[in-house]
Amino acid sequence: xxxNIALTFIKGKNIELWAPTLEKVNLYAKWVNLPTxxxxxxxxxxxxxxxxxxxxxxxxxxxxxxxxxxxxHHNQDxxxxxxxxxxxxxxxxxxxxxxxNIGEPEYWGKGIAVEALKLLFDYAFEDLNLHKLYAIIYTxxxxxxxxxxxxxxxxxxxxxxxxYIDGKYYDSEIFTLYKKDWLNKIx
Amino acid sequence: MENLSExxxxxxxxxxxxxxxAVNIDNIKLYxxxxxxxxxxxxxxxLFPKTxxxxxxxxxxxxxxxxxxxxxxxWHNEDKKPIGFVGFNFIHWPNRMGNIGLIIGEPAYWKKxxxxxxxxxxxxxxxxELNLNKVNADxxxxxxxxxxxxxxIGMKREVTLEKHVYVKGxxxxxxEYRIFKEEWDELRKKFDFK
Numbered sequence: 001x002x003x004n005i006a007l008t009f010i011k012g013k014n015i016e017l018w019a020p021t022l023e024k025v026n027l028y029a030k031w032v033n034l035p036t037x038x039x040x041x042x043x044x045x046x047x048x049x050x051x052x053x054x055x056x057x058x059x060x061x062x063x064x065x066x067x068x069x070x071x072x073h074h075n076q077d078x079x080x081x082x083x084x085x086x087x088x089x090x091x092x093x094x095x096x097x098x099x100x101n102i103g104e105p106e107y108w109g110k111g112i113a114v115e116a117l118k119l120l121f122d123y124a125f126e127d128l129n130l131h132k133l134y135a136i137i138y139t140x141x142x143x144x145x146x147x148x149x150x151x152x153x154x155x156x157x158x159x160x161x162x163x164y165i166d167g168k169y170y171d172s173e174i175f176t177l178y179k180k181d182w183l184n185k186i187x
Numbered sequence: 188m189e190n191l192s193e194x195x196x197x198x199x200x201x202x203x204x205x206x207x208x209a210v211n212i213d214n215i216k217l218y219x220x221x222x223x224x225x226x227x228x229x230x231x232x233x234l235f236p237k238t239x240x241x242x243x244x245x246x247x248x249x250x251x252x253x254x255x256x257x258x259x260x261x262w263h264n265e266d267k268k269p270i271g272f273v274g275f276n277f278i279h280w281p282n283r284m285g286n287i288g289l290i291i292g293e294p295a296y297w298k299k300x301x302x303x304x305x306x307x308x309x310x311x312x313x314x315x316e317l318n319l320n321k322v323n324a325d326x327x328x329x330x331x332x333x334x335x336x337x338x339x340i341g342m343k344r345e346v347t348l349e350k351h352v353y354v355k356g357x358x359x360x361x362x363e364y365r366i367f368k369e370e371w372d373e374l375r376k377k378f379d380f381k
Contacts, residue, residue, distance in 0.1 A: 005216045009223040009236045019223045019236035021216075058241040065235050127234050129353045183356065 009070060010119045015112060017070040017084060017119055024071070024080060025052050031082060031103025040141040040165070041101065064091060072116050074107065081107045084116045086124055086133075094131035096124060100144075113147045121151070125179045134176045138163045145173070152185070153177040196262045196269070202308045202380055205301060207259035207273065214260065214269060215242040221271065221292025230330040231290065232352060253280060261305055263296065270296045273305045275313075283320035285313050289333070302336050307380040310340070314368045323365040327352045337364040341374045 010017040020028070032038065032047045055069070066089050072082040082102040089096040098120065100113050124130045135153065137144045153175040162172035198206035210218075219239040222228060258274035271291040278285045287309055291302055306324075313319045324342070326333040329352075337344075342364040350358035366374075 005220045007216070007220055007223050007236075007239075008225060009228075011225050017236075019219060019238050021219075021238050022240050056238060056240065058238065058244045068235060070236055126355055127353075 012119050016073045018073045020069050020071045022056050084120050098133050098135045132178050136172050138172050139170045148175040206262040208262050210258045210260050212246045215239040218242045226294050273309050285319050285322050287324050304380045306336050310371050314371050321367050325363050328360040329354050342366045
C-alpha cells in the first residue's frame with residue numbers, strides 16, 4: 001500500500017482533517033497515553049493498541065455512526081499531530097460530544113486546536129445537521145476552556161467533584177454550542 | 188516479453204480513453220483518498236471519513252455465487268493510472284435491475300467527458316453481458332455533473348425526491364434516473380465510446 005496518499009477529508013488553512021487509518025494506530029496510542037496530555041482528559045487507564053484498533057475497525061453497515069474520528073494533519077510540516085472527534089452522536093436529539101487531542105506537545109499554544117475545532121463545528125452543523133455540541137472540561141484544564149470560550153461556546157453547567165485528578169477531586173464544566181449561534185453569529 | 192512486475196492493470200473492458208479493471212486490494216488507500224476528497228465528496232454527500240480498512244473489508248468479502256455488487260477501477264489509458272471507480276452498488280437479479288455508482292476521484296480529470304464514457308461502458312456491460320433489463324442511478328441536485336451525464340445519455344428522470352438532502356443549510360432534491368435495455372439499444376448508436 002502506498003504511504004504518501006493523502007486521506008484529506010476537510011481542508012483548512014494550516015491544517016487538514018484526514019480519515020484515520022489502522023496503519024497509524026501506534027501513533028494514536030502514543031497520543032492518548034501521553035502523560036502530559038492524558039491527565040485532563042481523564043485517561044487514567046493505559047490504552048492498549050488492541051482497543052484502539054477496535055475503535056477504528058470498520059463497523060457493520062447497519063450500525064449507525066456514533067463516533068467520528070478525524071486525524072489532524074499539519075500542512076506545512078506534512079505530518080499527523082492529533083485527533084479531533086465527535087463522540088456519542090445522538091441522532092434523535094441531534095447532539096454530540098466534542099473531543100480534541102493535540103498529541104504532539106510542540107504544537108501546543110499555536111492556535112491549532114481552535115482551527116481544528118472550527119472545521120469540526122462546520123462539519124457537525126453543516127454536513128451532519130446537528131443541533132448542539134458539548135464539551136466536558138475539568139476545571140484545571142484552563143487551556144481547553146479558553147479555546148472553547150474563544151469559539152463562542154457557553155458555560156452551561158457545572159458538575160461538582162466529577163473528576164479525580166492528581167490526588168484531588170475537581171469540578172467538570174460543560175460547555176455548549178448551538179447550531180443557530182455558530183452559523184448566524186459566531187462563525 | 189512484457190516485464191511482469193510492470194503490469195499494473197488488467198483491463199476487463201476496453202474503452203476509448205478509459206478501461207474498466209477489477210478493483211485491486213493494493214489500491215485501497217487510493218480509493219479511500221477519492222471518497223474523502225473534500226472537492227469530490229460534497230457532491231456525493233459522503234459525510235463520514237472513510238478508512239482504507241473499510242475498502243479492504245469490502246474486498247475481502249468472500250464472493251460465493253453471483254455477487255450483488257460489482258466494482259471496477261477506471262483506468263486512464265493514456266496516463267496509465269487509476270482515476271476513479273464505476274460499478275453496481277446493488278444488483279437485483281430476479282428483477283434484472285442494477286443501480287450504478289460512479290466517481291472520478293481525481294478532480295484534474297473532471298470536465299473531460301470521462302464520466303460520460305465510463306457510464307456508457309458500464310451500461311453496455313449491464314445490458315449486453317449481465318443481461319439486465321433496467322439500470323438506475325441516484326444522485327443529488329448538487330451533483331450537477333452526474334445528472335448532466337444521465338441527461339446527455341438520454342436516461343429519464345423517473346423520480347424526484349423533494350427536499351431530501353441537507354446541503355449547506357438547505358434541504359435539496361434528489362433524483363433517480365433510469366434506462367431500459369431497449370432504450371439503450373437505440374441510444375448507444377449515437378455515441379462513440381469504444
